[in-house]
Amino acid sequence: xxxxxxxxxxxxxxxHIVRVVPARAPRAASRLALAAVAALPLLSIxxxxxAARADDSASHAASEATxxxxxxxxxxxxxxxxxxxxxxxxxxxxxxxxxxVGGRVARVAVDEGDAVTRxxxxxxxxxxxxxxxxxxxxxxxxxxxxxxxxxxxxxDAGSIAPNDYERLLTAARQAEVVRDLAAKRLRDxxxxxxxxxxxxxxxTEIGASVSxxxxxxxxxxxxEVQVRVGVPEADVGALRPGQPARVELAALGRTxxxxxxLVGVAADPASRTYTVKVVVPNADRVLRAGxxxxxxxxxxxxxxxxxxxxxxxxxxxxxxxxxxxLDAGAGRARARRVTVGAPLAGGxxxxxxxxxxxxxxxxxxQERLRxxxxxxxxxxxxxxxxxxxxxxxx
Numbered sequence: 001x002x003x004x005x006x007x008x009x010x011x012x013x014x015x016h017i018v019r020v021v022p023a024r025a026p027r028a029a030s031r032l033a034l035a036a037v038a039a040l041p042l043l044s045i046x047x048x049x050x051a052a053r054a055d056d057s058a059s060h061a062a063s064e065a066t067x068x069x070x071x072x073x074x075x076x077x078x079x080x081x082x083x084x085x086x087x088x089x090x091x092x093x094x095x096x097x098x099x100x101v102g103g104r105v106a107r108v109a110v111d112e113g114d115a116v117t118r119x120x121x122x123x124x125x126x127x128x129x130x131x132x133x134x135x136x137x138x139x140x141x142x143x144x145x146x147x148x149x150x151x152x153x154x155x156d157a158g159s160i161a162p163n164d165y166e167r168l169l170t171a172a173r174q175a176e177v178v179r180d181l182a183a184k185r186l187r188d189x190x191x192x193x194x195x196x197x198x199x200x201x202x203x204t205e206i207g208a209s210v211s212x213x214x215x216x217x218x219x220x221x222x223x224e225v226q227v228r229v230g231v232p233e234a235d236v237g238a239l240r241p242g243q244p245a246r247v248e249l250a251a252l253g254r255t256x257x258x259x260x261x262l263v264g265v266a267a268d269p270a271s272r273t274y275t276v277k278v279v280v281p282n283a284d285r286v287l288r289a290g291x292x293x294x295x296x297x298x299x300x301x302x303x304x305x306x307x308x309x310x311x312x313x314x315x316x317x318x319x320x321x322x323x324x325x326l327d328a329g330a331g332r333a334r335a336r337r338v339t340v341g342a343p344l345a346g347g348x349x350x351x352x353x354x355x356x357x358x359x360x361x362x363x364x365x366q367e368r369l370r371x372x373x374x375x376x377x378x379x380x381x382x383x384x385x386x387x388x389x390x391x392x393x394x
Contacts, residue, residue, distance in 0.1 A: 069333070069365035071326050071377045074306050076357040079344060081301040082246075083238060085229035085276070089249075089291045091220035092279070093195060098215050099125060100188040105208045110217070112202050115285075116193045122217055123204060125189040134182040141175035148172045197221040198285065222285045226261065227293045230273030238299040239263050245278045248294040249287070256280050256287070260297060296342075305341065306355050307348040312363045313340060323355065324362040324369050326377060333362060335371035 103125035110122050148168045155165045201218035204210060227247060231239065243260045257280070264275035278295050280287065308323060316322050321340045324333040341350030355361070360377075362369070369375070 066331075066374045066376045067333075067365055067368055068378050069324075069326070069362045069369070069375045070379070071360045072309070072312075072363045074308050074351065074355045074357055074359045074361050075348075076304050077307045077344065077348070078302050079305045079307075079342070079350060081238075081299045081303055082296040082342070083231060083235045083299060084294065084296045084342070085231050086292065086294050087227045087229035089225045089227055089280075089287055089289055089293055091197075091200075091222055091289045092224040092226060093197070093221040094200075094289075095194060095197075095219045096215045097122065097191060097194070097217045097219055098213050099123075099191055099210050100212055101125065101130070101185050102211045103129070103189060103209070105204055105206055105210060108202070108204065108206050110199050110202070112199050114199045115197070116199060116219070117196050118193055120193045122191045122193060122199070124191065125210070127186060127189045130182070130186040130189050134179070134186050137175070137179040137182040141172070141179040144168070144172040144175040191216060193219060195219070195221055196223065200289075220289060222282055222287070222289070225280050225282045225287045225289065227258070227278045227280070227295050229276050229278070229295050230268065230271055231276045232273055233267065236263065236274040236276070238301075239276060239297055243297050243299075246296045246298075247278065247280055248296070249291055250294070251291050252286065258295075305344075306351045306357050307344050308351055308355065308361050309363050310343070310347050310349045312361050312366065313338070313349060314366060323351075324366045325355075326360040326362055326375065328360065328377075331374055331376070333366070333369045333371070333373045333375045335369075 105123055106126040107124040108122075109120075109124075110116060116122070148165075148171075151160060151165050151168050154160045155162065197219045198221075199217055200220045202216070203214075203218075204216040210216065239260060241260050241263060245258045245260055246255055247258050248255045258278045260276060261279045262275070262277035267274055276295075276297075278297070312323050313321050314323070316335065316337070320337050322335050322337045325336050326332075327334050336354055338354030339352040341352040343349050362375070365375075
Protein backbone atom coordinates (compact mmCIF):
# COMPACT_ATOMS: atom_id res chain seq x y z
CA UNK A 1 0.00 0.00 0.00
CA UNK A 2 1.26 3.49 -0.93
CA UNK A 3 0.88 6.26 1.59
CA UNK A 4 0.03 9.85 0.77
CA UNK A 5 2.83 11.51 -1.03
CA UNK A 6 4.39 14.67 0.33
CA UNK A 7 3.08 18.01 -1.01
CA UNK A 8 5.32 19.89 -3.36
CA UNK A 9 7.42 22.68 -1.92
CA UNK A 10 5.45 25.93 -1.46
CA UNK A 11 2.04 24.27 -1.57
CA UNK A 12 -0.56 24.84 1.19
CA UNK A 13 -0.94 21.96 3.65
CA UNK A 14 -4.35 21.08 2.24
CA UNK A 15 -3.54 21.43 -1.42
CA HIS A 16 -1.81 18.03 -1.94
CA ILE A 17 -3.71 15.03 -3.29
CA VAL A 18 -3.92 11.83 -1.34
CA ARG A 19 -3.65 8.78 -3.57
CA VAL A 20 -4.28 5.37 -2.14
CA VAL A 21 -3.27 2.18 -4.01
CA PRO A 22 -4.12 -1.03 -2.19
CA ALA A 23 -1.34 -3.66 -2.02
CA ARG A 24 -1.72 -7.32 -2.07
CA ALA A 25 -2.63 -8.42 1.42
CA PRO A 26 -5.13 -10.51 3.24
CA ARG A 27 -8.70 -9.28 2.87
CA ALA A 28 -9.25 -8.32 6.56
CA ALA A 29 -5.99 -6.50 6.88
CA SER A 30 -6.71 -4.78 3.59
CA ARG A 31 -10.01 -3.39 4.85
CA LEU A 32 -8.42 -1.99 8.03
CA ALA A 33 -5.63 -0.38 6.09
CA LEU A 34 -8.06 1.22 3.66
CA ALA A 35 -10.16 2.68 6.50
CA ALA A 36 -7.13 4.14 8.22
CA VAL A 37 -5.83 5.69 5.04
CA ALA A 38 -9.27 7.13 4.17
CA ALA A 39 -9.43 8.94 7.51
CA LEU A 40 -6.22 10.81 6.88
CA PRO A 41 -7.66 13.36 4.37
CA LEU A 42 -10.54 14.17 6.76
CA LEU A 43 -8.19 14.86 9.62
CA SER A 44 -6.04 16.93 7.34
CA ILE A 45 -9.00 18.97 6.08
CA UNK A 46 -10.30 19.69 9.60
CA UNK A 47 -6.91 20.88 10.74
CA UNK A 48 -6.52 23.05 7.67
CA UNK A 49 -9.95 24.76 8.26
CA UNK A 50 -9.03 25.75 11.81
CA ALA A 51 -5.69 27.04 10.64
CA ALA A 52 -7.35 29.07 7.89
CA ARG A 53 -9.80 30.67 10.32
CA ALA A 54 -6.99 31.61 12.66
CA ASP A 55 -5.06 33.09 9.78
CA ASP A 56 -8.15 35.15 8.69
CA SER A 57 -8.67 36.52 12.20
CA ALA A 58 -5.06 37.51 12.48
CA SER A 59 -5.18 39.10 9.06
CA HIS A 60 -8.36 41.12 9.93
CA ALA A 61 -6.88 42.34 13.19
CA ALA A 62 -3.71 43.36 11.43
CA SER A 63 -5.60 45.18 8.68
CA GLU A 64 -8.14 47.09 10.88
CA ALA A 65 -7.62 50.77 10.09
CA THR A 66 -7.14 53.39 12.76
CA UNK A 67 -8.83 56.74 12.06
CA UNK A 68 -6.96 59.92 12.83
CA UNK A 69 -9.01 62.34 14.94
CA UNK A 70 -8.56 65.53 16.89
CA UNK A 71 -9.78 65.62 20.47
CA UNK A 72 -10.71 68.57 22.68
CA UNK A 73 -12.16 68.52 26.18
CA UNK A 74 -15.77 69.61 26.66
CA UNK A 75 -15.51 73.17 27.96
CA UNK A 76 -17.29 74.85 30.83
CA UNK A 77 -18.27 78.35 29.68
CA UNK A 78 -20.27 81.29 30.96
CA UNK A 79 -23.59 81.72 29.17
CA UNK A 80 -25.98 84.64 29.63
CA UNK A 81 -29.27 83.48 31.07
CA UNK A 82 -32.03 84.04 28.52
CA UNK A 83 -35.79 83.64 28.57
CA UNK A 84 -36.80 81.93 25.32
CA UNK A 85 -40.25 81.65 23.78
CA UNK A 86 -41.78 81.23 20.34
CA UNK A 87 -44.50 83.21 18.62
CA UNK A 88 -45.49 84.84 15.34
CA UNK A 89 -44.85 88.29 13.94
CA UNK A 90 -47.72 90.75 14.02
CA UNK A 91 -48.11 94.13 12.35
CA UNK A 92 -47.80 97.17 14.61
CA UNK A 93 -51.33 98.15 13.59
CA UNK A 94 -54.05 96.44 11.58
CA UNK A 95 -57.24 98.14 10.38
CA UNK A 96 -60.26 96.92 8.42
CA UNK A 97 -61.36 99.95 6.36
CA UNK A 98 -64.94 100.50 5.21
CA UNK A 99 -67.04 103.24 3.63
CA UNK A 100 -69.27 105.04 6.12
CA VAL A 101 -71.88 105.57 3.40
CA GLY A 102 -73.29 103.31 0.74
CA GLY A 103 -73.12 103.61 -3.00
CA ARG A 104 -71.47 102.38 -6.18
CA VAL A 105 -67.69 102.16 -6.33
CA ALA A 106 -66.43 104.50 -9.04
CA ARG A 107 -62.68 104.30 -8.38
CA VAL A 108 -60.18 101.85 -6.83
CA ALA A 109 -56.72 103.37 -6.50
CA VAL A 110 -54.69 100.56 -4.89
CA ASP A 111 -54.19 96.82 -5.01
CA GLU A 112 -53.05 94.22 -2.51
CA GLY A 113 -49.42 94.65 -1.50
CA ASP A 114 -49.29 98.36 -2.33
CA ALA A 115 -47.59 100.64 0.17
CA VAL A 116 -49.59 103.74 1.01
CA THR A 117 -49.10 106.83 3.13
CA ARG A 118 -51.50 108.41 5.56
CA UNK A 119 -54.30 110.24 3.73
CA UNK A 120 -53.78 108.46 0.40
CA UNK A 121 -57.00 107.69 -1.52
CA UNK A 122 -57.82 103.99 -1.60
CA UNK A 123 -61.20 104.06 -3.35
CA UNK A 124 -64.15 106.38 -4.01
CA UNK A 125 -67.89 106.07 -4.56
CA UNK A 126 -69.91 107.86 -7.19
CA UNK A 127 -70.28 111.31 -5.51
CA UNK A 128 -73.20 112.64 -7.55
CA UNK A 129 -76.00 112.06 -5.05
CA UNK A 130 -73.94 113.32 -2.11
CA UNK A 131 -72.80 116.42 -3.98
CA UNK A 132 -76.40 117.31 -4.91
CA UNK A 133 -77.56 116.75 -1.35
CA UNK A 134 -74.84 119.05 -0.11
CA UNK A 135 -75.84 121.72 -2.60
CA UNK A 136 -79.44 121.49 -1.45
CA UNK A 137 -78.56 121.88 2.22
CA UNK A 138 -76.27 124.79 1.43
CA UNK A 139 -79.20 126.61 -0.22
CA UNK A 140 -81.41 125.91 2.76
CA UNK A 141 -78.76 127.16 5.16
CA UNK A 142 -78.33 130.29 3.05
CA UNK A 143 -82.09 130.99 3.06
CA UNK A 144 -82.45 130.66 6.83
CA UNK A 145 -79.38 132.81 7.38
CA UNK A 146 -80.91 135.55 5.20
CA UNK A 147 -84.21 135.43 7.12
CA UNK A 148 -82.36 135.67 10.41
CA UNK A 149 -80.39 138.69 9.13
CA UNK A 150 -83.56 140.52 8.04
CA UNK A 151 -85.27 139.77 11.36
CA UNK A 152 -82.60 141.36 13.46
CA UNK A 153 -83.51 144.99 12.77
CA UNK A 154 -87.17 144.13 13.32
CA UNK A 155 -86.32 142.66 16.71
CA ASP A 156 -84.40 145.80 17.64
CA ALA A 157 -87.37 147.96 16.57
CA GLY A 158 -89.81 145.78 18.52
CA SER A 159 -91.67 144.81 15.37
CA ILE A 160 -91.41 141.07 16.09
CA ALA A 161 -91.60 139.12 19.28
CA PRO A 162 -88.41 137.71 20.76
CA ASN A 163 -89.84 134.18 20.49
CA ASP A 164 -90.27 134.57 16.73
CA TYR A 165 -86.67 135.68 16.41
CA GLU A 166 -85.53 132.64 18.47
CA ARG A 167 -87.39 130.33 16.08
CA LEU A 168 -85.60 131.88 13.12
CA LEU A 169 -82.25 131.54 14.91
CA THR A 170 -82.89 127.86 15.67
CA ALA A 171 -83.92 127.14 12.10
CA ALA A 172 -80.72 128.78 10.80
CA ARG A 173 -78.56 126.70 13.15
CA GLN A 174 -80.37 123.49 12.18
CA ALA A 175 -79.80 124.26 8.51
CA GLU A 176 -76.07 124.64 9.18
CA VAL A 177 -75.98 121.25 10.90
CA VAL A 178 -77.78 119.58 8.00
CA ARG A 179 -75.34 121.23 5.61
CA ASP A 180 -72.35 120.00 7.61
CA LEU A 181 -73.74 116.42 7.67
CA ALA A 182 -74.19 116.52 3.90
CA ALA A 183 -70.60 117.70 3.51
CA LYS A 184 -69.40 114.84 5.71
CA ARG A 185 -71.32 112.28 3.65
CA LEU A 186 -69.67 113.60 0.53
CA ARG A 187 -66.26 113.28 2.16
CA ASP A 188 -67.09 109.75 3.36
CA UNK A 189 -67.67 108.72 -0.24
CA UNK A 190 -63.84 108.73 -0.54
CA UNK A 191 -61.91 106.14 1.48
CA UNK A 192 -58.41 107.15 2.62
CA UNK A 193 -55.58 105.45 4.57
CA UNK A 194 -55.55 106.33 8.28
CA UNK A 195 -51.81 105.58 8.65
CA UNK A 196 -48.74 104.61 6.64
CA UNK A 197 -48.93 100.94 5.77
CA UNK A 198 -49.39 98.18 3.23
CA UNK A 199 -52.67 96.99 1.74
CA UNK A 200 -53.00 93.45 3.03
CA UNK A 201 -56.42 92.71 1.46
CA UNK A 202 -58.75 94.29 -1.10
CA UNK A 203 -62.41 93.29 -1.03
CA THR A 204 -64.04 95.64 -3.53
CA GLU A 205 -63.93 96.40 -7.24
CA ILE A 206 -65.08 99.19 -9.55
CA GLY A 207 -68.85 99.05 -10.10
CA ALA A 208 -69.55 97.11 -6.91
CA SER A 209 -72.35 98.32 -4.66
CA VAL A 210 -71.23 98.68 -1.07
CA SER A 211 -73.13 99.16 2.16
CA UNK A 212 -71.98 101.30 5.07
CA UNK A 213 -69.57 99.36 7.31
CA UNK A 214 -68.67 96.62 4.82
CA UNK A 215 -64.90 95.99 4.83
CA UNK A 216 -63.30 97.16 1.60
CA UNK A 217 -59.59 96.99 2.52
CA UNK A 218 -57.32 95.69 5.28
CA UNK A 219 -54.33 97.91 6.02
CA UNK A 220 -51.32 96.86 8.10
CA UNK A 221 -48.48 98.98 9.47
CA UNK A 222 -45.19 97.11 8.96
CA UNK A 223 -42.65 99.83 9.71
CA GLU A 224 -42.44 98.12 13.09
CA VAL A 225 -43.53 94.57 13.87
CA GLN A 226 -44.12 92.84 17.15
CA VAL A 227 -43.89 89.32 18.52
CA ARG A 228 -46.42 88.32 21.14
CA VAL A 229 -45.26 85.29 23.17
CA GLY A 230 -46.40 83.45 26.29
CA VAL A 231 -43.85 83.20 29.12
CA PRO A 232 -44.25 80.82 32.09
CA GLU A 233 -44.56 82.29 35.56
CA ALA A 234 -41.15 80.87 36.51
CA ASP A 235 -39.48 83.18 33.96
CA VAL A 236 -41.72 86.23 33.70
CA GLY A 237 -40.29 87.77 36.87
CA ALA A 238 -36.93 88.28 35.14
CA LEU A 239 -38.43 90.39 32.31
CA ARG A 240 -38.83 94.17 32.23
CA PRO A 241 -39.95 96.61 29.51
CA GLY A 242 -36.97 97.96 27.61
CA GLN A 243 -34.80 94.82 27.85
CA PRO A 244 -32.97 93.94 24.61
CA ALA A 245 -34.24 90.88 22.76
CA ARG A 246 -32.98 88.67 19.96
CA VAL A 247 -35.54 87.49 17.41
CA GLU A 248 -34.63 84.52 15.20
CA LEU A 249 -36.58 84.05 11.96
CA ALA A 250 -36.18 80.58 10.46
CA ALA A 251 -38.02 81.53 7.25
CA LEU A 252 -35.46 84.23 6.44
CA GLY A 253 -32.45 82.59 8.06
CA ARG A 254 -31.64 85.75 9.97
CA THR A 255 -31.63 87.19 13.46
CA UNK A 256 -32.84 90.71 14.27
CA UNK A 257 -32.77 92.86 17.37
CA UNK A 258 -35.75 94.13 19.29
CA UNK A 259 -36.83 95.24 22.74
CA UNK A 260 -39.43 94.22 25.27
CA UNK A 261 -42.36 96.63 25.11
CA LEU A 262 -44.93 94.94 27.33
CA VAL A 263 -44.89 92.38 30.14
CA GLY A 264 -48.33 91.09 31.05
CA VAL A 265 -49.64 91.35 34.58
CA ALA A 266 -52.28 88.58 34.39
CA ALA A 267 -51.82 84.97 33.30
CA ASP A 268 -53.86 83.48 30.49
CA PRO A 269 -56.47 81.22 32.14
CA ALA A 270 -55.94 78.42 29.62
CA SER A 271 -52.15 78.33 29.17
CA ARG A 272 -51.14 79.87 32.52
CA THR A 273 -48.56 82.01 30.71
CA TYR A 274 -48.02 85.75 30.70
CA THR A 275 -48.12 87.79 27.51
CA VAL A 276 -44.84 89.47 26.57
CA LYS A 277 -44.65 91.75 23.53
CA VAL A 278 -41.35 92.39 21.75
CA VAL A 279 -41.15 95.09 19.08
CA VAL A 280 -38.71 94.96 16.15
CA PRO A 281 -37.90 97.80 13.71
CA ASN A 282 -38.77 96.93 10.10
CA ALA A 283 -37.91 99.94 7.98
CA ASP A 284 -37.23 97.82 4.87
CA ARG A 285 -40.46 95.83 5.45
CA VAL A 286 -38.70 92.51 4.97
CA LEU A 287 -40.41 91.08 8.05
CA ARG A 288 -43.98 90.03 7.35
CA ALA A 289 -46.94 89.38 9.59
CA GLY A 290 -47.42 85.71 10.40
CA UNK A 291 -43.75 84.63 10.21
CA UNK A 292 -42.75 82.23 13.00
CA UNK A 293 -40.20 83.78 15.36
CA UNK A 294 -38.13 82.58 18.31
CA UNK A 295 -37.49 85.23 20.95
CA UNK A 296 -34.59 85.26 23.42
CA UNK A 297 -34.46 87.97 26.07
CA UNK A 298 -31.23 88.42 28.04
CA UNK A 299 -31.97 88.79 31.76
CA UNK A 300 -28.53 90.09 32.76
CA UNK A 301 -27.64 86.97 34.77
CA UNK A 302 -25.27 84.19 33.65
CA UNK A 303 -24.69 80.49 34.26
CA UNK A 304 -21.93 77.94 33.57
CA UNK A 305 -22.73 75.35 30.92
CA UNK A 306 -20.93 72.55 29.08
CA UNK A 307 -20.11 73.45 25.47
CA UNK A 308 -18.58 71.75 22.41
CA UNK A 309 -18.02 72.91 18.82
CA UNK A 310 -21.13 72.64 16.66
CA UNK A 311 -19.14 70.48 14.21
CA UNK A 312 -18.62 67.83 16.89
CA UNK A 313 -22.34 67.06 17.06
CA UNK A 314 -23.56 64.38 14.65
CA UNK A 315 -26.81 62.39 14.44
CA UNK A 316 -27.40 58.69 14.79
CA UNK A 317 -29.60 56.68 12.39
CA UNK A 318 -32.65 57.59 14.51
CA UNK A 319 -31.90 61.29 14.15
CA UNK A 320 -30.86 61.83 17.77
CA UNK A 321 -27.82 64.09 18.35
CA UNK A 322 -24.63 62.39 19.51
CA UNK A 323 -20.93 63.02 19.94
CA UNK A 324 -17.94 60.70 19.93
CA UNK A 325 -15.85 60.51 23.10
CA LEU A 326 -12.34 59.10 23.13
CA ASP A 327 -11.80 55.97 25.21
CA ALA A 328 -8.08 56.52 25.66
CA GLY A 329 -7.42 53.22 27.39
CA ALA A 330 -8.88 51.16 24.56
CA GLY A 331 -8.01 53.55 21.75
CA ARG A 332 -11.64 53.53 20.65
CA ALA A 333 -14.35 56.08 19.84
CA ARG A 334 -17.49 55.75 21.93
CA ALA A 335 -20.75 57.24 20.61
CA ARG A 336 -22.72 59.09 23.25
CA ARG A 337 -26.19 60.60 22.87
CA VAL A 338 -26.52 64.17 24.09
CA THR A 339 -29.19 66.81 24.57
CA VAL A 340 -28.33 69.96 22.66
CA GLY A 341 -29.19 73.37 24.07
CA ALA A 342 -28.87 76.91 22.78
CA PRO A 343 -26.17 78.00 20.31
CA LEU A 344 -23.27 79.91 21.84
CA ALA A 345 -20.74 82.41 20.54
CA GLY A 346 -17.74 81.23 18.55
CA GLY A 347 -19.46 78.35 16.77
CA UNK A 348 -20.14 76.39 19.96
CA UNK A 349 -23.32 74.83 21.27
CA UNK A 350 -24.55 74.08 24.76
CA UNK A 351 -24.80 70.43 25.82
CA UNK A 352 -27.58 70.15 28.37
CA UNK A 353 -27.16 66.45 29.11
CA UNK A 354 -24.84 63.58 28.15
CA UNK A 355 -21.43 65.20 28.69
CA UNK A 356 -19.42 66.51 31.59
CA UNK A 357 -16.82 69.24 31.51
CA UNK A 358 -13.45 67.79 30.54
CA UNK A 359 -14.76 64.76 28.64
CA UNK A 360 -12.46 64.13 25.63
CA UNK A 361 -14.71 64.90 22.68
CA UNK A 362 -13.67 64.09 19.12
CA UNK A 363 -14.01 67.38 17.24
CA UNK A 364 -12.51 66.46 13.85
CA UNK A 365 -12.54 63.23 11.88
CA GLN A 366 -15.76 61.99 13.49
CA GLU A 367 -17.64 61.92 10.21
CA ARG A 368 -15.86 58.63 9.37
CA LEU A 369 -16.45 56.97 12.73
CA ARG A 370 -18.75 54.36 14.12
CA UNK A 371 -19.23 53.32 17.71
CA UNK A 372 -16.19 51.35 18.85
CA UNK A 373 -13.97 52.34 15.93
CA UNK A 374 -10.22 52.36 16.52
CA UNK A 375 -8.90 55.93 16.62
CA UNK A 376 -5.63 57.78 17.11
CA UNK A 377 -5.62 61.31 18.51
CA UNK A 378 -3.25 63.59 16.63
CA UNK A 379 -2.42 67.27 16.71
CA UNK A 380 -3.22 69.57 13.81
CA UNK A 381 -5.65 69.05 10.93
CA UNK A 382 -7.03 65.60 10.20
CA UNK A 383 -6.24 64.22 6.73
CA UNK A 384 -7.84 60.78 6.79
CA UNK A 385 -7.63 57.25 8.19
CA UNK A 386 -4.26 55.91 9.23
CA UNK A 387 -2.92 52.40 9.18
CA UNK A 388 -1.90 50.50 12.25
CA UNK A 389 1.47 52.23 12.06
CA UNK A 390 -0.25 55.57 12.78
CA UNK A 391 0.77 57.21 9.52
CA UNK A 392 -1.74 59.39 7.67
CA UNK A 393 -2.95 58.03 4.35
CA UNK A 394 -3.84 60.30 1.43
